[in-house]
Amino acid sequence: MDRGRSRTSTIRNAQQERPGRPPVRLRYLLLLLISVGLFYATRPPDEPPGIQGSSQSSTVIQPGLQTVVPKPVVSDPVVSEFRIKRGDTFYGILKDLGVDDDSIMALASKRLDGVSLSRLVAGKTYRVISRNDEAVEYQYEPDETRIIRVTFDEDYPAVSIEAIPYTTKLVTISGTIEDSLFRAVSDIGEEPMLAMDLSEVFAWQIDFFRDLRKGDSFRVLVEKIYRDGEFVRYGRILSTQFINSGNRYMAFLFQPKNGRSDFFDEEGGSLRKQFLKTPLKFRRISSGFSRRRRHPVTGKVVPHMGVDYVAPIGTPIRAIGDGKIVMKKKDSVNGRIIKIRHNSTYSSAYAHMNSFASGMANGVRVKQGQIIGYLGRSGRVTGPHLHFTMYRNNRYVDPRAVNVPRASSVPKGDMEAYLKLIDDRMAVLANGELEAGLRTKD
Numbered sequence: 001m002d003r004g005r006s007r008t009s010t011i012r013n014a015q016q017e018r019p020g021r022p023p024v025r026l027r028y029l030l031l032l033l034i035s036v037g038l039f040y041a042t043r044p045p046d047e048p049p050g051i052q053g054s055s056q057s058s059t060v061i062q063p064g065l066q067t068v069v070p071k072p073v074v075s076d077p078v079v080s081e082f083r084i085k086r087g088d089t090f091y092g093i094l095k096d097l098g099v100d101d102d103s104i105m106a107l108a109s110k111r112l113d114g115v116s117l118s119r120l121v122a123g124k125t126y127r128v129i130s131r132n133d134e135a136v137e138y139q140y141e142p143d144e145t146r147i148i149r150v151t152f153d154e155d156y157p158a159v160s161i162e163a164i165p166y167t168t169k170l171v172t173i174s175g176t177i178e179d180s181l182f183r184a185v186s187d188i189g190e191e192p193m194l195a196m197d198l199s200e201v202f203a204w205q206i207d208f209f210r211d212l213r214k215g216d217s218f219r220v221l222v223e224k225i226y227r228d229g230e231f232v233r234y235g236r237i238l239s240t241q242f243i244n245s246g247n248r249y250m251a252f253l254f255q256p257k258n259g260r261s262d263f264f265d266e267e268g269g270s271l272r273k274q275f276l277k278t279p280l281k282f283r284r285i286s287s288g289f290s291r292r293r294r295h296p297v298t299g300k301v302v303p304h305m306g307v308d309y310v311a312p313i314g315t316p317i318r319a320i321g322d323g324k325i326v327m328k329k330k331d332s333v334n335g336r337i338i339k340i341r342h343n344s345t346y347s348s349a350y351a352h353m354n355s356f357a358s359g360m361a362n363g364v365r366v367k368q369g370q371i372i373g374y375l376g377r378s379g380r381v382t383g384p385h386l387h388f389t390m391y392r393n394n395r396y397v398d399p400r401a402v403n404v405p406r407a408s409s410v411p412k413g414d415m416e417a418y419l420k421l422i423d424d425r426m427a428v429l430a431n432g433e434l435e436a437g438l439r440t441k442d
Contacts, residue, residue, distance in 0.1 A: 078130045090118040097128065097135040103157050107150060112161040115142045167226045168235055172428060177216040181208050194234055201237060201251045201263055203343040204273050206244050218242045219429050239425035252422045256414045268410035268418055276320040276369065279350060279388055282309035286385055305396040306389035313384045315375040317350050319366045328362050335378025340366060351387040352379050
């Protein structure tokens with residue numbers, strides 16, 4: 001027993017006396033860690049799957065993921081509109097947009113469909129379309145039907161001309177007169193131009209300034225023209241009805257096979273009447289219509305707003321169309337003068353008469369071709385002649401240039417088609433509903 005204890009003590013003392021040798025298991029563990037470290041230290045780095053050797057890349061791509069290249073940001077187009085002022089030029093506008101001189105000169109010399117790109121009209125507008133603060137397109141509309149486009153997104157500016165896209169809708173519109181046609185049209189939310197168009201259709205039947213009565217009414221089938229959803233203007237009146245002082249007037253737009261479009265009544269008769277070409281038999285014309293003429297008496301350069309017909313004193317003067325005398329008088333300049341209102345659009349005047357015909361007075365109605373007076377030299381003149389004047393909407397017009405449609409009925413060969421058309425149109429006006437298939441067209 002004592003020996004065993006003594007041996008145990010001897011072993012413990014011997015272990016304590018060994019200087020720093022680790023146990024066997026610890027040595028093996030240290031050797032294993034050193035070997036693994038050397039292995040990874042000398043091994044080349046693994047390359048990601050699918051990527052061939054670029055050891056300089058710092059991008060780590062994980063399996064199953066793809067790189068996404070960001071797209072450049074493109075801003076929405078910005079449309080700017082400018083009004084052309086006097087002195088503005090095509091060259092100056094494009095120069096301000098950064099177009100070089102050679103390109104501008106080449107564009108300015110172009111003509112497309114008869115339109116010169118360099119011709120600008122003061123008061124009209126042009127548009128510039130930009131992206132990212134850079135102009136990419138110039139637009140100009142030379143008229144209501146076409147648009148010019150110059151694009152700058154190519155090496156050389158490209159130019160084109162195209163039709164303006166409009167949408168046409170057929171609508172029925174009706175109203176009642178309180179005091180005027182213009183007021184009645186405005187009260188139903190329509191534009192004044194519709195009143196002007198209506199007055200033109202019935203110009204020979206109704207005096208819209210003097211003959212209207214409260215309670216008169218109208219109904220019209222008309223085209224309304226839109227652009228990008230916005231109302232632009234009225235198109236054709238296809239048919240209309242007007243009640244004036246209890247009398248019903250109808251008008252239907254129709255184009256015969258061998259003629260032009262015009263307005264006719266229920267029987268196919270033309271709504272338009274024809275003026276006589278001249279109010280008298282004359283020898284010659286001494287002075288024509290002119291904005292600048294030297295007056296033979298005063299010597300001053302003044303407008304001559306009529307035509308002077310030379311003929312013998314006493315030559316009969318005839319009314320060029322049906323109408324009402326609105327002025328009969330004598331003064332020191334015009335001498336004896338008569339003015340006739342033919343309808344709400346046209347009037348005519350006859351000056352320097354020698355005498356008036358019997359029965360002529362203010363308010364008297366006359367017929368086309370009726371003698372209203374006799375040629376003379378009253379007033380400020382140098383010799384006997386008739387000074388003849390015409391007015392359209394109270395403005396002077398050249399009597400020889402007035403284009404009044406010839407009065408003619410629907411030809412017999414077109415009557416069947418015309419009667420079918422007015423049956424359909426009268427049904428629309430009566431019901432206020434549009435025919436199927438006529439609602440909208442582009």
